[in-house]
Amino acid sequence: xxxxxxxxxxxxxxxxxxxxxxxxxxxxxxxxxxxxxxxxxxxxxxxxxxxxxxxxxxxxxxxxxxxxxxxxxxxxxxxxxxxxxxxxxxxxxxxxxxxxxxxxxxxxxxxxxxxxxxxxxxxxxxxxxxxxxxxxxxxxxxxxxxxxxxxxxxxxxxxxxxxxxxxxxxxxxxxxxxxx
Amino acid sequence: xxxxxxxxxxxxxxxxxxxxxxxxxxxxxxxxxxxxxxxxxxxxxxxxxxxxxxxxxxxxxxxxxxxxxxxxxxxxxxxxxxxxxxxxxxxxxxxxxxxxxxxxxxxxxxxxxxxxxxxxxxxxxxxxxxxxxxxxxxxxxxxxxxxxxxxxxxxxxxxxxxxxxxxxxxxxxxxxxxxxxxxxxxxxxxxxxxxxxxxxxxxxxxxxxxxxxxxxxxxxxxxxxxxxxxxxxxxxxxxxxxxxxxxxxxxxxxxxxxxxxxxxxxxxxxxxxxxxxxxxxxxxxxxxxxxxxxxxxxxxxxxxxxxxxxxxxxxxxxx
Numbered sequence: 001x002x003x004x005x006x007x008x009x010x011x012x013x014x015x016x017x018x019x020x021x022x023x024x025x026x027x028x029x030x031x032x033x034x035x036x037x038x039x040x041x042x043x044x045x046x047x048x049x050x051x052x053x054x055x056x057x058x059x060x061x062x063x064x065x066x067x068x069x070x071x072x073x074x075x076x077x078x079x080x081x082x083x084x085x086x087x088x089x090x091x092x093x094x095x096x097x098x099x100x101x102x103x104x105x106x107x108x109x110x111x112x113x114x115x116x117x118x119x120x121x122x123x124x125x126x127x128x129x130x131x132x133x134x135x136x137x138x139x140x141x142x143x144x145x146x147x148x149x150x151x152x153x154x155x156x157x158x159x160x161x162x163x164x165x166x167x168x169x170x171x172x173x174x175x176x177x178x179x180x
Numbered sequence: 181x182x183x184x185x186x187x188x189x190x191x192x193x194x195x196x197x198x199x200x201x202x203x204x205x206x207x208x209x210x211x212x213x214x215x216x217x218x219x220x221x222x223x224x225x226x227x228x229x230x231x232x233x234x235x236x237x238x239x240x241x242x243x244x245x246x247x248x249x250x251x252x253x254x255x256x257x258x259x260x261x262x263x264x265x266x267x268x269x270x271x272x273x274x275x276x277x278x279x280x281x282x283x284x285x286x287x288x289x290x291x292x293x294x295x296x297x298x299x300x301x302x303x304x305x306x307x308x309x310x311x312x313x314x315x316x317x318x319x320x321x322x323x324x325x326x327x328x329x330x331x332x333x334x335x336x337x338x339x340x341x342x343x344x345x346x347x348x349x350x351x352x353x354x355x356x357x358x359x360x361x362x363x364x365x366x367x368x369x370x371x372x373x374x375x376x377x378x379x380x381x382x383x384x385x386x387x388x389x390x391x392x393x394x395x396x397x398x399x400x401x402x403x404x405x406x407x408x409x410x411x412x413x414x415x416x417x418x419x420x421x422x423x424x425x426x427x428x429x430x431x432x433x434x435x436x437x438x439x440x441x442x443x444x445x446x447x448x449x450x451x452x453x454x455x456x457x458x459x460x461x462x463x464x465x466x467x468x469x470x471x472x473x474x475x476x477x478x479x480x481x482x483x484x485x486x487x488x489x490x491x492x493x494x495x496x497x498x499x
Contacts, residue, residue: 023473025405032397049400050473060398074474 002053005089006096009062016154017045017061018146021052021084022069023077027102027133031069034136034143042156044147052084064154065096065162067146069133070117072103072110078117085124095162096153099128100142127169181237188246189236193229196253197344201228208252210245211235261291261316268293268342275334280304289316295335297328310335313358319345320365322358352493360422364487369422408470411477415484421463427492429455429482434498450498463487 004019018035020028025048032046045061054060066088071077081099088097101117103110114130121128129145132138153162196204198221205216211232219231236245269281278298286292293312296304308328312335314321321339326332336348355361363369399405431453437445444451459465463486470477478484486492 019400025399025471025473029397033394036394036396043396045396045398047398047400050404051401054400055403058400060400076474076476 002056003087003089004052004054004063004066004092006063006092006094011064011154012043012061014041014043014156015045015061016040016042016065016150016156017047017063018150019047019049019063019066020069021049021066021081022071022100023050023074023080024069024071025050027071028069031133031139031143031146034139035147037140038144038147040147040151042151042154044150051080052087065098065146065150066092067098067100069100069102070112072101072112072114072117073106075111078112078120082120093124093126095164095166097124097126098149099126100133101128101130102133104130105132125166125170127166181241182243185241185243185246186233186237188243189233189241189249190229192246192250192253193232194225198225199344204249204252205232208249210241210249211239215239261285261289264314264316264342265291268338271338271341272334276300276331278302278304280306286313290314291316297331312339314339314343316343318366319343322361352491354426354492355422355424357423360424363422364490369487370417370419408477412467412470415478416463416467421461421467422487424462424486424492425458425460427457427462427483427486428494430493430495431455432495432497457483462492 020031022028028048032048035046036044047060047063068081068084069077070081099117099121101114104114117128129142131142133142149165151157152160152165155161201221202216205211206213215235219228219235221228223231265283272279272281272295276298277300280296280298282294284292284294291314293314294309295312296306296309298304310326310331311324312321313323321343323335326335336350340346340348351365353361353364432450434450435442435444435447466479466483469475469479482494482496
Protein backbone atom coordinates (compact mmCIF):
# COMPACT_ATOMS: atom_id res chain seq x y z
CA UNK A 1 0.00 0.00 0.00
CA UNK A 2 1.66 3.20 -1.10
CA UNK A 3 1.65 5.90 1.53
CA UNK A 4 2.58 9.54 1.26
CA UNK A 5 5.40 10.55 3.53
CA UNK A 6 6.45 14.15 4.10
CA UNK A 7 10.19 13.83 4.18
CA UNK A 8 11.00 10.94 1.89
CA UNK A 9 12.41 13.15 -0.85
CA UNK A 10 14.80 16.03 -1.19
CA UNK A 11 13.11 19.40 -1.55
CA UNK A 12 13.39 21.23 -4.85
CA UNK A 13 15.23 24.54 -4.92
CA UNK A 14 12.79 27.27 -3.92
CA UNK A 15 9.90 24.97 -4.85
CA UNK A 16 6.72 24.50 -2.87
CA UNK A 17 4.31 21.75 -3.88
CA UNK A 18 0.72 21.39 -2.75
CA UNK A 19 -1.53 18.41 -3.36
CA UNK A 20 -5.26 19.09 -3.63
CA UNK A 21 -7.40 15.98 -3.17
CA UNK A 22 -11.08 16.12 -4.05
CA UNK A 23 -13.69 14.67 -6.38
CA UNK A 24 -14.83 17.85 -8.06
CA UNK A 25 -12.15 18.37 -10.60
CA UNK A 26 -13.42 21.57 -12.15
CA UNK A 27 -13.40 23.40 -8.81
CA UNK A 28 -9.95 22.12 -7.92
CA UNK A 29 -8.73 23.40 -11.26
CA UNK A 30 -10.20 26.82 -10.59
CA UNK A 31 -8.64 26.94 -7.13
CA UNK A 32 -5.29 25.98 -8.63
CA UNK A 33 -5.58 28.78 -11.19
CA UNK A 34 -6.42 31.22 -8.42
CA UNK A 35 -3.39 30.14 -6.41
CA UNK A 36 -1.08 30.63 -9.35
CA UNK A 37 -2.31 34.19 -9.74
CA UNK A 38 -0.97 35.08 -6.31
CA UNK A 39 2.33 36.87 -5.94
CA UNK A 40 4.72 34.41 -4.51
CA UNK A 41 8.47 34.35 -4.22
CA UNK A 42 8.56 30.57 -4.27
CA UNK A 43 7.96 28.45 -7.32
CA UNK A 44 4.59 26.85 -6.92
CA UNK A 45 3.58 23.40 -8.10
CA UNK A 46 0.01 22.25 -7.72
CA UNK A 47 -0.96 18.62 -8.01
CA UNK A 48 -4.61 17.74 -8.40
CA UNK A 49 -5.79 14.29 -7.48
CA UNK A 50 -9.21 12.76 -7.30
CA UNK A 51 -8.23 10.37 -4.55
CA UNK A 52 -5.31 8.61 -2.96
CA UNK A 53 -3.22 6.56 -3.45
CA UNK A 54 -1.46 8.39 -6.25
CA UNK A 55 -0.18 6.44 -9.24
CA UNK A 56 3.15 5.08 -8.14
CA UNK A 57 5.10 5.10 -11.36
CA UNK A 58 5.33 8.88 -11.55
CA UNK A 59 8.30 10.99 -10.60
CA UNK A 60 6.91 13.78 -8.50
CA UNK A 61 8.43 16.40 -6.24
CA UNK A 62 8.21 16.32 -2.45
CA UNK A 63 4.74 17.29 -1.31
CA UNK A 64 4.75 20.06 1.26
CA UNK A 65 1.05 20.41 1.98
CA UNK A 66 -2.02 18.26 1.35
CA UNK A 67 -5.47 19.86 1.32
CA UNK A 68 -8.46 17.54 1.31
CA UNK A 69 -11.46 19.20 -0.30
CA UNK A 70 -14.93 18.16 0.85
CA UNK A 71 -18.16 19.39 -0.68
CA UNK A 72 -20.78 19.48 2.06
CA UNK A 73 -23.44 18.89 -0.59
CA UNK A 74 -22.01 15.54 -1.53
CA UNK A 75 -21.59 12.53 0.74
CA UNK A 76 -19.60 11.00 -2.04
CA UNK A 77 -16.88 13.64 -1.69
CA UNK A 78 -16.59 13.01 2.06
CA UNK A 79 -16.40 9.27 1.54
CA UNK A 80 -13.67 9.78 -1.01
CA UNK A 81 -11.64 11.94 1.39
CA UNK A 82 -12.08 9.48 4.27
CA UNK A 83 -10.75 6.66 2.13
CA UNK A 84 -7.87 8.75 0.85
CA UNK A 85 -6.77 9.70 4.36
CA UNK A 86 -5.67 6.14 4.95
CA UNK A 87 -2.91 6.57 2.43
CA UNK A 88 -1.20 9.39 4.26
CA UNK A 89 1.54 8.69 6.75
CA UNK A 90 0.92 9.89 10.32
CA UNK A 91 3.89 12.27 10.22
CA UNK A 92 2.14 14.31 7.57
CA UNK A 93 -0.39 15.40 10.14
CA UNK A 94 2.14 17.58 11.94
CA UNK A 95 0.92 20.71 10.21
CA UNK A 96 1.14 19.60 6.61
CA UNK A 97 -2.47 18.55 6.11
CA UNK A 98 -5.61 20.65 6.03
CA UNK A 99 -9.26 20.31 5.13
CA UNK A 100 -11.31 22.61 2.94
CA UNK A 101 -15.06 22.33 3.37
CA UNK A 102 -17.23 24.07 0.82
CA UNK A 103 -20.91 24.65 0.47
CA UNK A 104 -21.77 25.43 4.08
CA UNK A 105 -23.51 28.62 2.98
CA UNK A 106 -26.36 26.74 1.28
CA UNK A 107 -27.65 24.75 4.22
CA UNK A 108 -30.62 23.34 2.35
CA UNK A 109 -28.26 21.56 -0.04
CA UNK A 110 -25.97 20.19 2.63
CA UNK A 111 -26.15 16.46 3.10
CA UNK A 112 -23.19 16.49 5.46
CA UNK A 113 -23.26 18.45 8.65
CA UNK A 114 -20.48 20.94 9.23
CA UNK A 115 -19.65 19.23 12.49
CA UNK A 116 -18.86 16.02 10.69
CA UNK A 117 -16.00 17.66 8.87
CA UNK A 118 -14.91 19.53 11.99
CA UNK A 119 -14.76 16.26 13.90
CA UNK A 120 -12.84 14.61 11.10
CA UNK A 121 -10.32 17.45 11.13
CA UNK A 122 -10.01 17.23 14.91
CA UNK A 123 -9.41 13.49 14.72
CA UNK A 124 -6.50 14.17 12.43
CA UNK A 125 -5.32 17.17 14.45
CA UNK A 126 -5.50 19.34 11.36
CA UNK A 127 -7.12 22.67 10.58
CA UNK A 128 -10.33 22.98 8.62
CA UNK A 129 -11.30 25.99 6.52
CA UNK A 130 -14.85 26.61 5.49
CA UNK A 131 -15.03 28.38 2.18
CA UNK A 132 -16.98 29.01 -0.96
CA UNK A 133 -14.98 27.98 -3.98
CA UNK A 134 -17.62 28.86 -6.51
CA UNK A 135 -17.41 32.60 -6.25
CA UNK A 136 -14.30 34.24 -7.58
CA UNK A 137 -13.75 36.71 -4.74
CA UNK A 138 -13.95 34.08 -2.02
CA UNK A 139 -11.90 31.69 -4.05
CA UNK A 140 -9.14 34.28 -4.33
CA UNK A 141 -9.13 34.69 -0.54
CA UNK A 142 -8.81 30.98 0.03
CA UNK A 143 -6.10 30.80 -2.60
CA UNK A 144 -4.14 33.51 -0.84
CA UNK A 145 -4.39 31.70 2.47
CA UNK A 146 -3.31 28.44 0.95
CA UNK A 147 -0.31 30.00 -0.74
CA UNK A 148 0.89 31.50 2.57
CA UNK A 149 0.31 28.19 4.33
CA UNK A 150 2.15 26.35 1.60
CA UNK A 151 5.16 28.60 1.83
CA UNK A 152 5.37 27.97 5.56
CA UNK A 153 5.01 24.22 5.13
CA UNK A 154 7.75 24.22 2.52
CA UNK A 155 10.01 26.02 4.98
CA UNK A 156 10.27 29.19 2.91
CA UNK A 157 9.24 31.52 5.71
CA UNK A 158 12.10 31.99 8.15
CA UNK A 159 11.19 31.50 11.78
CA UNK A 160 7.85 29.78 11.20
CA UNK A 161 7.49 26.04 10.75
CA UNK A 162 4.46 23.96 9.84
CA UNK A 163 4.15 22.82 13.42
CA UNK A 164 4.24 26.42 14.71
CA UNK A 165 1.46 27.35 12.34
CA UNK A 166 -0.55 24.34 13.40
CA UNK A 167 -0.46 25.23 17.07
CA UNK A 168 -1.32 28.84 16.27
CA UNK A 169 -4.33 27.76 14.25
CA UNK A 170 -5.41 25.19 16.76
CA UNK A 171 -5.52 27.47 19.73
CA UNK A 172 -7.67 30.06 18.06
CA UNK A 173 -10.00 28.07 15.83
CA UNK A 174 -10.30 24.48 16.87
CA UNK A 175 -9.03 23.69 20.32
CA UNK A 176 -7.74 20.14 20.72
CA UNK A 177 -10.23 17.87 22.52
CA UNK A 178 -7.91 17.67 25.53
CA UNK A 179 -8.10 21.42 25.94
CA UNK A 180 -11.89 21.53 26.16
CA UNK B 181 -45.01 -25.49 -54.27
CA UNK B 182 -42.11 -25.49 -51.90
CA UNK B 183 -43.09 -25.63 -48.22
CA UNK B 184 -41.16 -22.49 -47.34
CA UNK B 185 -42.83 -20.55 -50.17
CA UNK B 186 -46.25 -21.75 -49.03
CA UNK B 187 -45.41 -20.60 -45.52
CA UNK B 188 -44.28 -17.23 -46.84
CA UNK B 189 -47.60 -16.81 -48.66
CA UNK B 190 -49.53 -17.83 -45.59
CA UNK B 191 -47.77 -15.33 -43.37
CA UNK B 192 -47.97 -12.48 -45.85
CA UNK B 193 -51.70 -12.95 -46.38
CA UNK B 194 -52.29 -13.30 -42.62
CA UNK B 195 -50.80 -9.86 -42.10
CA UNK B 196 -53.45 -8.22 -44.26
CA UNK B 197 -56.42 -6.92 -42.27
CA UNK B 198 -59.73 -8.33 -43.42
CA UNK B 199 -61.03 -4.91 -44.37
CA UNK B 200 -58.23 -4.49 -46.92
CA UNK B 201 -58.08 -8.06 -48.19
CA UNK B 202 -60.01 -7.53 -51.40
CA UNK B 203 -58.24 -4.27 -52.23
CA UNK B 204 -54.82 -5.81 -51.86
CA UNK B 205 -55.56 -9.01 -53.73
CA UNK B 206 -56.96 -6.97 -56.61
CA UNK B 207 -53.95 -4.68 -56.65
CA UNK B 208 -51.65 -7.72 -56.65
CA UNK B 209 -53.37 -8.89 -59.78
CA UNK B 210 -52.18 -12.47 -59.61
CA UNK B 211 -55.46 -14.25 -58.89
CA UNK B 212 -58.14 -13.50 -61.44
CA UNK B 213 -61.45 -11.82 -60.66
CA UNK B 214 -63.24 -15.09 -61.27
CA UNK B 215 -61.04 -16.97 -58.85
CA UNK B 216 -61.50 -14.33 -56.21
CA UNK B 217 -65.26 -14.44 -56.65
CA UNK B 218 -65.23 -18.12 -55.83
CA UNK B 219 -63.57 -17.54 -52.48
CA UNK B 220 -65.70 -17.22 -49.39
CA UNK B 221 -64.51 -13.99 -47.73
CA UNK B 222 -66.98 -14.36 -44.89
CA UNK B 223 -65.28 -17.32 -43.28
CA UNK B 224 -62.74 -17.13 -40.46
CA UNK B 225 -59.41 -15.64 -41.44
CA UNK B 226 -57.38 -18.81 -40.96
CA UNK B 227 -59.61 -20.77 -43.30
CA UNK B 228 -59.67 -17.93 -45.82
CA UNK B 229 -55.89 -17.82 -45.80
CA UNK B 230 -55.76 -21.59 -46.39
CA UNK B 231 -58.08 -21.27 -49.37
CA UNK B 232 -56.07 -18.44 -50.85
CA UNK B 233 -52.79 -20.31 -50.42
CA UNK B 234 -54.30 -23.34 -52.18
CA UNK B 235 -55.36 -21.11 -55.05
CA UNK B 236 -51.83 -19.72 -55.30
CA UNK B 237 -50.43 -23.24 -55.34
CA UNK B 238 -52.77 -24.28 -58.13
CA UNK B 239 -51.65 -21.31 -60.15
CA UNK B 240 -48.01 -22.21 -59.42
CA UNK B 241 -47.14 -18.99 -57.69
CA UNK B 242 -43.46 -18.53 -57.17
CA UNK B 243 -41.54 -16.82 -54.40
CA UNK B 244 -41.30 -13.73 -56.63
CA UNK B 245 -45.06 -13.47 -56.73
CA UNK B 246 -45.08 -13.70 -52.94
CA UNK B 247 -42.53 -10.91 -52.78
CA UNK B 248 -44.71 -8.80 -55.06
CA UNK B 249 -47.67 -9.37 -52.75
CA UNK B 250 -45.52 -8.24 -49.86
CA UNK B 251 -44.62 -5.04 -51.69
CA UNK B 252 -48.26 -4.35 -52.50
CA UNK B 253 -49.07 -4.67 -48.80
CA UNK B 254 -46.43 -2.09 -47.90
CA UNK B 255 -47.34 0.24 -50.71
CA UNK B 256 -51.04 0.58 -50.13
CA UNK B 257 -51.49 2.86 -47.23
CA UNK B 258 -53.49 0.60 -45.01
CA UNK B 259 -54.41 3.54 -42.95
CA UNK B 260 -57.16 5.91 -43.92
CA UNK B 261 -56.85 9.18 -42.00
CA UNK B 262 -60.40 10.35 -42.61
CA UNK B 263 -61.80 7.05 -41.49
CA UNK B 264 -59.72 7.24 -38.30
CA UNK B 265 -60.99 10.71 -37.50
CA UNK B 266 -64.63 9.95 -38.04
CA UNK B 267 -64.39 6.68 -36.16
CA UNK B 268 -62.60 8.34 -33.23
CA UNK B 269 -65.13 11.13 -33.02
CA UNK B 270 -68.08 8.74 -33.23
CA UNK B 271 -66.81 6.56 -30.41
CA UNK B 272 -66.39 9.50 -28.06
CA UNK B 273 -69.70 11.08 -29.00
CA UNK B 274 -71.55 7.83 -28.56
CA UNK B 275 -70.23 7.42 -25.06
CA UNK B 276 -70.40 11.03 -23.88
CA UNK B 277 -73.14 13.34 -24.90
CA UNK B 278 -71.15 16.54 -24.54
CA UNK B 279 -67.74 16.26 -26.07
CA UNK B 280 -66.06 18.39 -28.69
CA UNK B 281 -63.39 16.90 -30.90
CA UNK B 282 -61.21 18.90 -33.30
CA UNK B 283 -58.54 17.68 -35.68
CA UNK B 284 -55.54 19.21 -37.34
CA UNK B 285 -53.32 17.40 -39.79
CA UNK B 286 -49.62 17.84 -39.21
CA UNK B 287 -46.39 16.70 -40.85
CA UNK B 288 -45.27 13.12 -41.15
CA UNK B 289 -48.68 11.48 -41.06
CA UNK B 290 -49.45 12.99 -37.72
CA UNK B 291 -52.80 14.26 -36.58
CA UNK B 292 -53.35 16.59 -33.64
CA UNK B 293 -56.58 15.99 -31.78
CA UNK B 294 -58.13 18.34 -29.29
CA UNK B 295 -60.83 17.03 -26.99
CA UNK B 296 -62.92 19.22 -24.74
CA UNK B 297 -64.80 17.11 -22.24
CA UNK B 298 -68.27 17.81 -20.98
CA UNK B 299 -70.68 15.76 -18.90
CA UNK B 300 -74.25 14.70 -19.44
CA UNK B 301 -75.55 18.02 -18.24
CA UNK B 302 -72.67 20.38 -18.91
CA UNK B 303 -71.23 21.74 -22.11
CA UNK B 304 -67.65 20.87 -22.96
CA UNK B 305 -65.11 22.74 -20.85
CA UNK B 306 -62.92 24.57 -23.36
CA UNK B 307 -60.36 25.52 -20.76
CA UNK B 308 -59.24 22.02 -19.83
CA UNK B 309 -58.82 20.19 -23.10
CA UNK B 310 -56.75 17.12 -23.74
CA UNK B 311 -54.41 17.03 -26.70
CA UNK B 312 -53.44 13.85 -28.48
CA UNK B 313 -50.93 13.49 -31.28
CA UNK B 314 -51.24 10.30 -33.27
CA UNK B 315 -48.61 9.19 -35.78
CA UNK B 316 -50.52 6.96 -38.12
CA UNK B 317 -47.51 5.07 -39.44
CA UNK B 318 -46.53 4.06 -35.95
CA UNK B 319 -48.33 2.39 -33.10
CA UNK B 320 -47.77 5.42 -30.86
CA UNK B 321 -49.88 8.30 -29.64
CA UNK B 322 -48.84 11.09 -27.30
CA UNK B 323 -51.36 12.64 -24.95
CA UNK B 324 -51.31 15.61 -22.63
CA UNK B 325 -52.41 15.00 -19.09
CA UNK B 326 -56.11 14.49 -18.74
CA UNK B 327 -57.69 16.50 -15.91
CA UNK B 328 -60.69 14.17 -15.75
CA UNK B 329 -59.13 10.81 -15.02
CA UNK B 330 -62.35 8.95 -15.56
CA UNK B 331 -62.21 9.77 -19.24
CA UNK B 332 -58.81 8.21 -19.79
CA UNK B 333 -60.03 4.63 -20.46
CA UNK B 334 -62.57 5.99 -22.92
CA UNK B 335 -59.88 7.97 -24.72
CA UNK B 336 -57.73 4.85 -24.88
CA UNK B 337 -60.56 2.81 -26.27
CA UNK B 338 -61.39 5.39 -28.92
CA UNK B 339 -57.77 5.50 -30.08
CA UNK B 340 -57.48 1.73 -30.13
CA UNK B 341 -60.62 1.05 -32.10
CA UNK B 342 -60.28 3.95 -34.52
CA UNK B 343 -56.73 2.98 -35.40
CA UNK B 344 -57.49 -0.72 -35.91
CA UNK B 345 -55.45 -1.97 -33.00
CA UNK B 346 -56.74 -4.31 -30.38
CA UNK B 347 -55.06 -3.05 -27.25
CA UNK B 348 -53.54 0.11 -25.88
CA UNK B 349 -50.76 0.17 -23.32
CA UNK B 350 -49.71 3.20 -21.34
CA UNK B 351 -45.98 3.83 -21.40
CA UNK B 352 -44.24 5.04 -18.28
CA UNK B 353 -42.71 7.94 -20.12
CA UNK B 354 -43.61 11.56 -19.50
CA UNK B 355 -42.07 14.85 -20.48
CA UNK B 356 -43.06 18.35 -21.47
CA UNK B 357 -41.16 18.14 -24.72
CA UNK B 358 -42.97 16.30 -27.48
CA UNK B 359 -39.87 16.24 -29.67
CA UNK B 360 -37.91 14.50 -26.96
CA UNK B 361 -40.64 11.94 -26.43
CA UNK B 362 -40.69 11.30 -30.15
CA UNK B 363 -36.92 10.98 -30.23
CA UNK B 364 -37.00 8.37 -27.48
CA UNK B 365 -39.99 6.41 -28.70
CA UNK B 366 -38.98 6.36 -32.36
CA UNK B 367 -35.38 5.70 -31.33
CA UNK B 368 -34.12 8.73 -33.22
CA UNK B 369 -31.94 10.23 -30.52
CA UNK B 370 -28.74 8.46 -31.36
CA UNK B 371 -28.47 9.13 -35.02
CA UNK B 372 -25.04 10.57 -35.49
CA UNK B 373 -23.27 8.78 -38.24
CA UNK B 374 -20.40 6.81 -36.87
CA UNK B 375 -17.59 7.35 -39.30
CA UNK B 376 -15.36 6.74 -36.39
CA UNK B 377 -11.71 7.36 -36.80
CA UNK B 378 -10.40 6.07 -33.54
CA UNK B 379 -7.38 8.36 -33.34
CA UNK B 380 -8.79 11.83 -34.02
CA UNK B 381 -11.49 12.19 -31.33
CA UNK B 382 -9.08 11.36 -28.51
CA UNK B 383 -6.54 13.82 -29.83
CA UNK B 384 -9.12 16.58 -29.86
CA UNK B 385 -10.04 15.85 -26.28
CA UNK B 386 -6.56 15.95 -24.89
CA UNK B 387 -5.93 19.24 -26.68
CA UNK B 388 -8.81 20.74 -24.74
CA UNK B 389 -7.18 19.79 -21.47
CA UNK B 390 -3.85 21.30 -22.49
CA UNK B 391 -5.23 24.74 -23.24
CA UNK B 392 -6.34 25.25 -19.66
CA UNK B 393 -3.32 23.74 -18.07
CA UNK B 394 -0.48 25.71 -16.71
CA UNK B 395 2.56 23.49 -16.56
CA UNK B 396 2.68 24.11 -12.83
CA UNK B 397 -0.61 22.26 -12.42
CA UNK B 398 -0.36 18.51 -12.64
CA UNK B 399 -3.35 16.19 -12.81
CA UNK B 400 -2.44 13.04 -10.98
CA UNK B 401 -5.42 10.97 -11.99
CA UNK B 402 -5.41 11.75 -15.69
CA UNK B 403 -5.86 8.10 -16.60
CA UNK B 404 -8.91 7.83 -14.40
CA UNK B 405 -10.32 11.02 -15.92
CA UNK B 406 -9.90 9.61 -19.38
CA UNK B 407 -11.58 6.39 -18.33
CA UNK B 408 -14.54 8.33 -16.98
CA UNK B 409 -14.82 10.32 -20.21
CA UNK B 410 -14.71 7.13 -22.21
CA UNK B 411 -17.32 5.34 -20.14
CA UNK B 412 -19.58 8.39 -20.24
CA UNK B 413 -19.26 8.60 -23.99
CA UNK B 414 -20.01 4.91 -24.37
CA UNK B 415 -23.12 5.21 -22.25
CA UNK B 416 -24.51 8.50 -23.48
CA UNK B 417 -22.92 8.96 -26.86
CA UNK B 418 -21.83 12.23 -28.43
CA UNK B 419 -25.28 13.41 -29.44
CA UNK B 420 -27.46 15.71 -27.40
CA UNK B 421 -29.84 13.89 -25.12
CA UNK B 422 -33.63 14.07 -25.40
CA UNK B 423 -35.14 16.38 -22.86
CA UNK B 424 -36.88 14.99 -19.79
CA UNK B 425 -37.63 16.74 -16.53
CA UNK B 426 -38.16 13.84 -14.13
CA UNK B 427 -37.26 10.31 -13.33
CA UNK B 428 -39.28 8.69 -10.63
CA UNK B 429 -38.60 5.41 -8.85
CA UNK B 430 -41.22 3.81 -6.65
CA UNK B 431 -39.50 1.34 -4.38
CA UNK B 432 -41.17 -1.47 -2.56
CA UNK B 433 -38.26 -3.37 -1.25
CA UNK B 434 -37.07 -4.95 1.91
CA UNK B 435 -34.35 -3.20 3.82
CA UNK B 436 -31.06 -5.08 3.58
CA UNK B 437 -28.46 -4.79 6.25
CA UNK B 438 -25.08 -6.29 6.90
CA UNK B 439 -25.45 -6.81 10.56
CA UNK B 440 -27.71 -9.24 12.36
CA UNK B 441 -30.45 -7.98 14.57
CA UNK B 442 -31.05 -4.84 12.55
CA UNK B 443 -34.60 -3.79 13.30
CA UNK B 444 -35.33 -2.44 9.85
CA UNK B 445 -34.12 -5.60 8.16
CA UNK B 446 -36.44 -7.69 10.30
CA UNK B 447 -39.60 -6.00 9.05
CA UNK B 448 -41.80 -8.42 7.17
CA UNK B 449 -43.42 -5.69 5.14
CA UNK B 450 -41.43 -4.03 2.42
CA UNK B 451 -40.45 -0.39 2.82
CA UNK B 452 -42.16 1.92 0.42
CA UNK B 453 -40.50 5.04 -0.78
CA UNK B 454 -40.49 7.32 -3.76
CA UNK B 455 -37.32 8.76 -5.23
CA UNK B 456 -37.66 11.56 -7.70
CA UNK B 457 -34.92 13.15 -9.76
CA UNK B 458 -35.82 16.44 -11.33
CA UNK B 459 -33.86 18.76 -13.56
CA UNK B 460 -34.45 21.18 -16.42
CA UNK B 461 -32.66 18.63 -18.60
CA UNK B 462 -32.35 15.38 -16.71
CA UNK B 463 -30.38 13.29 -19.17
CA UNK B 464 -27.74 15.96 -19.77
CA UNK B 465 -27.42 16.34 -16.02
CA UNK B 466 -26.92 12.60 -15.58
CA UNK B 467 -24.37 12.63 -18.37
CA UNK B 468 -22.35 15.30 -16.56
CA UNK B 469 -22.37 13.59 -13.14
CA UNK B 470 -19.31 11.40 -13.56
CA UNK B 471 -17.10 13.93 -15.37
CA UNK B 472 -17.93 16.49 -12.67
CA UNK B 473 -16.80 14.08 -9.99
CA UNK B 474 -20.19 13.86 -8.33
CA UNK B 475 -20.70 10.17 -9.05
CA UNK B 476 -18.74 7.12 -10.08
CA UNK B 477 -18.66 5.95 -13.65
CA UNK B 478 -20.42 3.86 -14.85
CA UNK B 479 -23.68 5.15 -13.46
CA UNK B 480 -26.36 2.84 -12.20
CA UNK B 481 -28.19 1.16 -15.08
CA UNK B 482 -31.44 2.31 -13.49
CA UNK B 483 -30.47 5.82 -14.58
CA UNK B 484 -28.83 5.08 -17.90
CA UNK B 485 -31.57 2.82 -19.23
CA UNK B 486 -34.10 5.65 -19.46
CA UNK B 487 -33.92 6.49 -23.18
CA UNK B 488 -33.29 2.91 -24.15
CA UNK B 489 -36.26 1.51 -22.31
CA UNK B 490 -38.42 4.53 -23.03
CA UNK B 491 -39.38 4.84 -19.38
CA UNK B 492 -38.90 7.46 -16.76
CA UNK B 493 -41.31 6.14 -14.18
CA UNK B 494 -40.18 2.93 -12.57
CA UNK B 495 -41.59 0.54 -10.02
CA UNK B 496 -38.99 -1.52 -8.29
CA UNK B 497 -39.98 -4.52 -6.24
CA UNK B 498 -37.99 -7.28 -4.68
CA UNK B 499 -38.22 -10.40 -6.77
